[in-house]
Amino acid sequence: MLIAPGTDGSDITWDLPADATLVSGQANDTLVFNWGTGQDTVKLHVENTCGTWDLIHTLRHYGQYAYPNPEKPHVIPCIISADNYDYGGEGVAYHDVTGGNSGPGPRSNESVDTEFSGTGTDVGWIDAGEWLEYTIRVPVAGTYYFSLLTSSANENSRGPAKIIVNGTTKITAMYPSMSGSWTVFYQIPYQSITLAATDTLLRVEMGSGGFNLANISILEHIPTSVTERPAENLTVYPVPVKDILNINCPAGALQVTVSDLSGRVLYSSQPKSFTETQLEVNFESFPAGMYVVSLTDRNNRTAISKVVK
Numbered sequence: 001m002l003i004a005p006g007t008d009g010s011d012i013t014w015d016l017p018a019d020a021t022l023v024s025g026q027a028n029d030t031l032v033f034n035w036g037t038g039q040d041t042v043k044l045h046v047e048n049t050c051g052t053w054d055l056i057h058t059l060r061h062y063g064q065y066a067y068p069n070p071e072k073p074h075v076i077p078c079i080i081s082a083d084n085y086d087y088g089g090e091g092v093a094y095h096d097v098t099g100g101n102s103g104p105g106p107r108s109n110e111s112v113d114t115e116f117s118g119t120g121t122d123v124g125w126i127d128a129g130e131w132l133e134y135t136i137r138v139p140v141a142g143t144y145y146f147s148l149l150t151s152s153a154n155e156n157s158r159g160p161a162k163i164i165v166n167g168t169t170k171i172t173a174m175y176p177s178m179s180g181s182w183t184v185f186y187q188i189p190y191q192s193i194t195l196a197a198t199d200t201l202l203r204v205e206m207g208s209g210g211f212n213l214a215n216i217s218i219l220e221h222i223p224t225s226v227t228e229r230p231a232e233n234l235t236v237y238p239v240p241v242k243d244i245l246n247i248n249c250p251a252g253a254l255q256v257t258v259s260d261l262s263g264r265v266l267y268s269s270q271p272k273s274f275t276e277t278q279l280e281v282n283f284e285s286f287p288a289g290m291y292v293v294s295l296t297d298r299n300n301r302t303a304i305s306k307v308v309k
Contacts, residue, residue, distance in 0.1 A: 077218055
């Protein structure tokens with residue numbers, strides 16, 4: 001059913017596709033019809049003493065399409081807002097284990113739980129087994145860097161999230177940090193993925209809940225250059241390291257990651273308790289070279305240190 005705007009005293013003409021069947025309302029402001037099986041347009045001509053208007057509305061058969069514009073998939077590289085999951089509904093574009101939107105955020109007619117936050121919007125109330133899908137386009141095949149922007153006040157269980165493209169698992173597990181608040185968001189360390197020009201569908205699959213998801217970054221380069229940030233909250237030794245790297249963090253560690261200079265994450269750990277101050281990372285299997293150690297403490301400070309093996 002379509003309703004024409006402000007049509008009192010107007011002459012109205014609807015133009016339907018050939019495979020649509022009119023039920024009622026050809027000369028009225030409310031049109032009822034049976035749609036066909038594909039995508040097409042409905043045209044409306046309105047004429048009155050104020051002038052004439054011609055309106056066109058595109059309708060699509062039930063299926064999955066990019067949001068917010070079905071004609072424009074998310075072009076890689078880009079940052080995708082988590083609430084911009086595809087049109088299509090439950091079991092097609094997403095899966096949510098509870099009915100209805102539990103939050104006060106956008107797309108309230110869908111079952112994905114959204115809210116407004118410091119990042120703009122996020123998907124929250126996440127449960128194990130839920131997933132979100134996004135239609136994408138990859139103009140240039142190659143290696144891209146993938147990350148999620150997340151928040152969590154849950155100390156014990158957060159994620160992981162699995163990243164799937166066209167049915168193939170690209171990243172087995174991404175673990176959100178314990179940010180100490182549902183409104184404080186941290187970027188999960190970037191991981192490299194390879195995308196082909198034929199890749200069209202991205203899925204973020206939740207292994208468990210305990211976190212909020214604000215956005216998804218798929219970038220050509222890791223946005224922050226590898227610049228050391230010496231701080232009192234991070235001491236690493238010995239350097240050069242041979243087997244075991246010791247990390248001293250008096251403020252308590254939230255997350256520790258080790259990456260190579262290409263941005264590939266080789267080690268990521270969330271201490272069992274964010275009060276832990278002494279940590280060890282085993283470098284024995286790493287080849288000789290330069291590595292980047294990043295640590296976020298419970299005061300939300302991040303320090304970065306280069307380490308040579």
